[in-house]
Amino acid sequence: xxxxxxxxxxxxxxxxxxxxxxxxxxxxxxxxxxxxxxxxxxxxxxxxxxxxxxxxxxxxxxxxxxxxxxxxxxxxxxxxxxxxxxxxxxxxxxxxxxxxxxxxxxxxxxxxxxxxxxxxxxxxxxxxxxxxxxxxxxxxxxxxx
Numbered sequence: 592x593x594x595x596x597x598x599x600x601x602x603x604x605x606x607x608x609x610x611x612x613x614x615x616x617x618x619x620x621x622x623x624x625x626x627x628x629x630x631x632x633x634x635x636x637x638x639x640x641x642x643x644x645x646x647x648x649x650x651x652x653x654x655x656x657x658x659x660x661x662x663x664x665x666x667x668x669x670x671x672x673x674x675x676x677x678x679x680x681x682x683x684x685x686x687x688x689x690x691x692x693x694x695x696x697x698x699x700x701x702x703x704x705x706x707x708x709x710x711x712x713x714x715x716x717x718x719x720x721x722x723x724x725x726x727x728x729x730x731x732x733x734x735x736x
Contacts, residue, residue: 593646594639595703596663596680598631599696600651605728606659609651610686617684630667630679633700637678640666649680650689650703656731657692657709661685688712691731 603609613629620627637643648660665681692709 593705594642595647595650595660595705595708596637596643596700597650597652597657597694597703598633598700600653603651603653606651606653606686606688609653609659613684613686628681629661629684630681632677632679634675634677635699636668636676637666637702639702648687648708649682650708652694654728655693655696657689657694659686659688660708660711661687691727 600609603612617627617629631649643663644666646662648662650657650660653659662683662685663680664683665679667679667681669677669679671677689709689711
């Protein structure tokens with residue numbers, strides 16, 4: 592059974608911001624001749640890595656709501672130049688929108704069981720994906736989504 596990770600998406604105001612940032616970073620790597628892969632660096636290495644890489648995703652909290660996820664394809668622990676242990680969560684570049692789920696701010700990341708994870712929007716509310724982000728946010732703030 593797969594296990595997910597929940598993380599705040601600091602610096603992004605919307606899923607579209609996240610997608611643009613990912614595209615920008617991948618393009619930079621392509622131009623620099625580096626391997627074209629997307630990853631998120633975190634300090635703590637998950638102890639349950641095998642469960643996570645068995646179909647788990649990184650669920651992003653944007654503006655107080657889980658709004659999307661990315662499949663975690665690999666977890667690579669490493670030691671940085673200052674001798675601090677860190678890890679790269681290697682992510683699939685596709686961002687999958689999910690049903691919004693409110694979350695309070697927290698530091699670091701948290702495990703997220705499959706049973707607690709929000710469902711993908713395409714599976715339940717495909718029409719919401721086409722809705723402008725500002726309208727989605729306003730409706731969610733009013734408790735209508």
